Amino acid sequence: MVNILQILLFILPAYVANSTPVIFGGGLPVDFKMKFRGGGRILGDGKTWRGLLAGICFGSLTGLLEAQLCYSAVIPPSLCMNFIALGFALSTGTMLGDLAGSFIKRRMGIKRGHPSIILDQLSFLLFAMLLSLPYMPDGLLAVDSIVILVALTYLLHVLSNIVANRLGLKRVPW
Numbered sequence: 001m002v003n004i005l006q007i008l009l010f011i012l013p014a015y016v017a018n019s020t021p022v023i024f025g026g027g028l029p030v031d032f033k034m035k036f037r038g039g040g041r042i043l044g045d046g047k048t049w050r051g052l053l054a055g056i057c058f059g060s061l062t063g064l065l066e067a068q069l070c071y072s073a074v075i076p077p078s079l080c081m082n083f084i085a086l087g088f089a090l091s092t093g094t095m096l097g098d099l100a101g102s103f104i105k106r107r108m109g110i111k112r113g114h115p116s117i118i119l120d121q122l123s124f125l126l127f128a129m130l131l132s133l134p135y136m137p138d139g140l141l142a143v144d145s146i147v148i149l150v151a152l153t154y155l156l157h158v159l160s161n162i163v164a165n166r167l168g169l170k171r172v173p174w
């Protein structure tokens with residue numbers, strides 16, 4: 001039986017990393033405005049250094065906070081894991097997956113900010129999971145927890161984009 005609370009605590013740094021760039025992003029794009037083989041932009045203006053660093057910083061901070069909550073026994077020991085390493089691995093993976101998703105979108109001719117149901121929702125999750133593999137607690141790498149993570153990510157992504165759009169942070173609700 002997978003513990004949904006454990007799954008939430010595990011993936012939280014990735015979600016934080018994924019949502020901070022929309023608030024703190026802007027400025028110099030990661031691809032320095034360069035084009036790919038003379039075609040379109042490598043990544044586009046939606047991927048900036050500030051967003052990338054903000055995601056890794058706030059995601060890692062989330063892991064530190066979780067570790068602190070374990071240390072002070074607010075989070076029960078049975079739900080604790082290597083939150084410090086996980087926070088860094090998950091948020092770095094999240095940001096790399098986000099870049100990879102945009103790279104593929106641009107190669108497919110999808111313009112910056114236009115949706116791709118698969119790439120927007122799941123590329124960050126896949127990369128976050130891959131980078132966090134060495135620190136993943138036993139039992140979490142199971143089909144049922146992966147299904148829960150995919151469903152949860154999908155749901156939260158859709159909901160948070162609607163909220164960001166309503167708050168005027170994003171032009172489009174996806």
Ligand code: CTP
Nearest residue numbers: 021022025026046047048051052102112113114
């Ligand atoms: N953002 C950023 N840096 C990043 C990721 C995101 O500055 N590394 C900011 C950008 O302002 C971006 C917003 O967060 O517009 C929303 O992120 P996302 O939906 O991932 O980017 P899109 O603009 O939709 O671009 P793409 O089509 O490439 O996904």
Ligand code: MG
Nearest residue numbers: 113114120174
């Ligand atoms: Mg987008």
